[in-house]
Amino acid sequence: VQLKEEIREFVIQTDAQMKGLPRDDFVFGYPITEKPRQQNELRPCFLAMPTKNWLPNVQNTIKLAAEGFKCMLSVDNTAPGDIMNQVWRDIRRSDVIIADLTEQNPNVFYEMGLAHALGKAIIMIKQKDTVDVPFDVSNYKYCEYNLKELDDLKIWLESAFRSVPQRYVFDPFSD
Helix, strand or coil: CCCCHHHHHHHHHHHHHHHCCCCCCHHHHCCCCCCCCCCCCCEEEEEECCCCCCHHHHHHHHHHHCCCEEEEEHHHCCCCCCHHHHHHHHHHHCCEEEEECHHHCHHHHHHHHHHHHCCCEEEEEEECCCCCCCHHHCCCCEEEECCCCHHHHHHHHHHHHHCCCCCCCCCCCCC
16 A cells, blocks of 8 residues: 555654654653653652642652652642643653552542553552552552651652653653
8 A cells, every 4th residue: 555645754754753752652641732841840740649637748748859850739730720631631741640548539549540541650658557558559569658757758759759760861860
């Protein structure tokens, strides 16, 4: 079968553009209509967390541990529009997702499922002495933390952030 010249040229140009993308899965895991992250920009991290009174302290601990990352929480996005479209976009943009499984919040599991389907790196945490992690995700590594010992969580997260795979050649190598 012979391709029409216009289609052949389109395929060649598309192939050339795809070679400039960070990784093969970039098209599926990032809004292709947006400009790719540039060198020296912080790597995006999406926080999937229940909105509870302890959230600010844990969120701050995550941000302190996230050297080289910019952490975004969906409720912090004040842009008007459909919140789930914004969540979907933010997850697609992110290099890593932090999922706090404390109290088994359905929104957190939904957001974690979206990230998992995109092949995103997911760092799971949960508070000690709360409901166990469900069987479906219990085979993944996670950190149990104590709200009174957030320095321990910070140390664990620093290591976890260092292990996030590269997306661009200019990203630091993971441990």
